[in-house]
Every structure is written in structure tokens, then in C-alpha cells.
Amino acid sequence: MTKGTTSSYRLYRRNALEERVDITQYRDITNKYLLYLVNKLKENGQVKLPLELGTIVFEGKKIKIKFNEDGEVTNLPVDWKLTKEFWNEFPEKKNKEYIYYDNDHTNGVRYKFKWKHLGNKLKFKRFYTFVSCRALKRDFAKLIKEEKKEYMVHE
Numbered sequence: 001m002t003k004g005t006t007s008s009y010r011l012y013r014r015n016a017l018e019e020r021v022d023i024t025q026y027r028d029i030t031n032k033y034l035l036y037l038v039n040k041l042k043e044n045g046q047v048k049l050p051l052e053l054g055t056i057v058f059e060g061k062k063i064k065i066k067f068n069e070d071g072e073v074t075n076l077p078v079d080w081k082l083t084k085e086f087w088n089e090f091p092e093k094k095n096k097e098y099i100y101y102d103n104d105h106t107n108g109v110r111y112k113f114k115w116k117h118l119g120n121k122l123k124f125k126r127f128y129t130f131v132s133c134r135a136l137k138r139d140f141a142k143l144i145k146e147e148k149k150e151y152m153v154h155e
Contacts, residue, residue, distance in 0.1 A: 054117035
């Protein structure tokens with residue numbers, strides 16, 4: 001179940017010990033804090049969450065291309081736009097040959113967000129996950145492609 005600002009505001013209203021802010025102020029504060037966290041993540045490639053909730057990390061991994069026994073690539077995502085253009089030009093190859101993303105612009109490194117929560121005190125943490133929004137993914141893709149920003153890479 002996904003929770004948003006409105007549901008967290010209700011929880012805040014129930015539990016606030018001091019004077020409460022209205023929902024407009026609450027959203028403004030929340031949005032500014034989330035923007036602060038995003039900027040720290042863009043700047044450092046990681047951001048430590050409050051209350052010992054762990055760290056959000058943006059890191060890369062060098063991908064070694066793997067093939068199955070038929071010689072087909074098994075671990076790279078298909079570039080559907082180029083594949084469909086290829087199939088339009090060569091209809092006999094449709095559903096037989098694919099074009100894959102090779103991440104040449106990052107020397108074969110595939111980046112992703114991870115929530116490192118080892119050692120935090122959150123109960124039932126295995127039931128939680130971090131999924132970044134599409135806008136954040138696109139912002140980081142732009143940083144990598146256009147601004148040539150580099151982040152931590154694991155081999």
C-alpha cells in the first residue's frame with residue numbers, strides 16, 4: 001500500500017504534541033525536505049536518512065554480457081525503439097533478432113538506486129522497499145549522459 005502526504009499529515013495531526021501546522025504548510029515543508037534529500041543524493045550519490053532508517057545510494061555496476069547456449073544475450077535490456085525500426089526495415093528478422101542497450105555512454109555501467117538498511121532498527125524492514133519515481137530516474141540519466149557525472153561503480 002502506498003502512502004502519500006495526505007495520510008502522513010493525518011498521522012502527524014494525531015501525534016503532534018505542540019502546535020500543528022495546516023496541510024499547506026505541511027506539504028511545503030515536506031516537499032522542501034524531499035528536495036533537499038534529492039539534491040544531496042545528486043551531489044554525493046548517497047543520502048543518509050533520518051532516524052537510522054538507512055541510506056539511499058545511487059550506484060553503478062559494470063555489466064558483463066552473458067549469452068545462453070544459443071548465443072542469445074540474456075542480461076541486457078532490449079532497446080525496443082531501435083529493435084522495432086530494425087524489424088520494419090527487415091521484416092524477416094521480426095521476433096528473431098533484437099537490439100540491446102549496451103550503455104556505451106557509461107562504458108557498460110548500469111546504475112540503479114538501492115536502499116541500504118543493514119543495521120537499522122526498523123521492524124519488518126524486509127516488507128519495505130524503495131522505488132524511485134520516474135522523474136528522479138530521468139534526472140539522474142540526464143546527469144550521467146549530458147553532464148558526464150560519475151557515481152560509485154562496483155565491478
